[in-house]
Amino acid sequence: MSGKKQFRNSIADAISRASAAALAIAVVLSASIVLTEQAQGQTYRVIYNFTGGIDGAVPYAGLTIDASGNLYGTTNTGTVYRLMPKSSGWIFSLLYRFSAHQIFAGVVFGPDGSLYGTTWQTNFGEPGIAFALSPLATVCPATTCLWTQTVLYDITDGDTVPSFGNLVFDASGNIYGTTLPYSAPGVAYQLARSSTGWTENVLHTFSGQGDGYNPYGGMILDSGGNLYGTTCDYDGVVFKLTYSPGSGWIETILHTFQGDCPYSGLIFDASGNLYGATTAGGEENAGTVFRLTPSGNGWNYSLIYSFTGSPNQCGPWGPLYIDRAGSLYGTTYCDGENGMGNIFKLTPSVGGWTYTSLKDFALDGHDGAHPIGGVAADARGNLYGTTSSGGTGCRYNACGVVWEITP
Numbered sequence: 453m454s455g456k457k458q459f460r461n462s463i464a465d466a467i468s469r470a471s472a473a474a475l476a477i478a479v480v481l482s483a484s485i486v487l488t489e490q491a492q493g494q495t496y497r498v499i500y501n502f503t504g505g506i507d508g509a510v511p512y513a514g515l516t517i518d519a520s521g522n523l524y525g526t527t528n529t530g531t532v533y534r535l536m537p538k539s540s541g542w543i544f545s546l547l548y549r550f551s552a553h554q555i556f557a558g559v560v561f562g563p564d565g566s567l568y569g570t571t572w573q574t575n576f577g578e579p580g581i582a583f584a585l586s587p588l589a590t591v592c593p594a595t596t597c598l599w600t601q602t603v604l605y606d607i608t609d610g611d612t613v614p615s616f617g618n619l620v621f622d623a624s625g626n627i628y629g630t631t632l633p634y635s636a637p638g639v640a641y642q643l644a645r646s647s648t649g650w651t652e653n654v655l656h657t658f659s660g661q662g663d664g665y666n667p668y669g670g671m672i673l674d675s676g677g678n679l680y681g682t683t684c685d686y687d688g689v690v691f692k693l694t695y696s697p698g699s700g701w702i703e704t705i706l707h708t709f710q711g712d713c714p715y716s717g718l719i720f721d722a723s724g725n726l727y728g729a730t731t732a733g734g735e736e737n738a739g740t741v742f743r744l745t746p747s748g749n750g751w752n753y754s755l756i757y758s759f760t761g762s763p764n765q766c767g768p769w770g771p772l773y774i775d776r777a778g779s780l781y782g783t784t785y786c787d788g789e790n791g792m793g794n795i796f797k798l799t800p801s802v803g804g805w806t807y808t809s810l811k812d813f814a815l816d817g818h819d820g821a822h823p824i825g826g827v828a829a830d831a832r833g834n835l836y837g838t839t840s841s842g843g844t845g846c847r848y849n850a851c852g853v854v855w856e857i858t859p
Contacts, residue, residue, distance in 0.1 A: 496795075496811045498819055499542045500535055500854040501845030506546060507531060509851035511838035512616065513558035514770050514825030516567075521830050523854065524567060525838060526555040532567065532585060532599075535854060542854075547599045548585050552576060556616045557670070558825065559585070563625050567599070570607065570614035570629060579606040580614040582627065582643060582650070604650045605643055611636035616769075617670015617681075617717050628679060630667035633658075638667055640679065640693060640701075655679070655693055655701040663703055664689040669717025669771065674724070680706075682714040682728060690714065690728065690744060690751075706744055706751045709733065716826070717771045721778060726751070729768035729782060734758030738787055739767015741780065741798060756780075756805050757798055761787035770826030775833075781810075783823035783837060788812040792821040795837065795857065810835070810857055817842035820853040834858050 502509045508531030516524045523535040530550035536543045553571035562568045567585040585599040604627075607614050612631035615638070619629045627643040637660075642653040658664050664683030671681040671693075679693040690706040712733030718726050726744040734740040738761040744751040759767050766786035773781045780798040788794030792813035799806045813821045821842030828836045835857040843853040
């Protein structure tokens with residue numbers, strides 16, 4: 453089997469193994485640090501069921517919210533969509549549909565108000581792309597009016613493929629992202645705007661020799677322009693990329709895991725601490741949530757929570773979300789009471805963290821199942837996300853949903 457097929461199959465196998473374990477085993481989720489609670493006063497509802505038609509199916513990524521409360525997302529089958537809140541419910545609009553590309557990452561707004569994202573390599577061997585979607589200049593008279601799509605760059609001409617993580621912009625409007633190994637090692641890259649378009653600059657090539665491999669989760673930026681991310685191989689790492697005049701970008705390893713896989717990428721809190729999650733590892737090898745705190749010239753690792761459940765990459769795949777009070781929110785792929793995944797909250801408390809399950813997905817999958825993307829929140833504290841399967845919109849409850857949790 454070729455290296456390309458092995459890599460593609462490794463991703464499919466990881467998800468299918470977790471799905472098989474989730475369907476076969478019902479697990480009980482309990483706290484390993486403080487107290488486990490059930491959600492109180494929270495209302496969960498499905499606001500959209502994907503049909504597998506023109507709207508797409510199987511949303512891997514989470515959502516982006518604009519100032520008006522509109523939700524934006526992608527599906528694995530190549531669609532970019534918007535959900536607009538109305539008094540009668542949510543209105544779905546298809547913004548763009550790629551004919552051959554799959555999409556694993558979400559979309560984010562750039563400085564110009566356009567949506568930016570990446571696609572996977574096509575089934576025909578065409579490279580993945582970085583793209584922008586711009587709204588129409590005139591008022592659209594219909595519910596669905598496709599936005600204008602612009603290809604920014606063919607990502608490394610098919611040697612590697614765009615990762616699951618979202619793109620990120622710096623203050624100058626440059627774009628940063630990561631790619632996964634395909635026929636060449638994965639890289640951290642920059643897309644720099646010029647008068648003639650966009651130019652790709654490779655910042656770091658991952659070798660797997662202590663510097664990480666498979667950077668699934670994308671990167672984030674601090675106020676000084678440093679980049680942070682994670683890689684997921686046999687031993688995942690948390691890395692930092694710092695620009696040094698005359699030397700270029702220099703990688704520093706902040707933490708190395710022992711058999712844990714941090715797919716989810718990283719987030720910052722207001723104090724500059726980093727938070728992330730692993731799909732495996734912890735007390736029962738069912739995933740963890742961790743914190744890295746800067747200390748002198750290094751970073752101190754803290755285990756915040758250790759999930760219980762199936763030791764089959766069932767922990768969080770998507771990034772965490774942190775609110776103003778410092779509480780963390782996320783999803784698990786196949787942990788939870790029924791092994792179908794759940795939505796959780798971790799609240800800082802005296803002596804540790806309090807774990808709350810906001811939603812355990814049911815075995816029938818009617819309200820969603822197996823979330824891969826993370827959690828987003830609007831200005832009123834409502835939570836939103838997607839599930840990669842479940843729902844009632846298509847045959848076998850396999851197309852996925854968009855969900856909402858209100859306080």
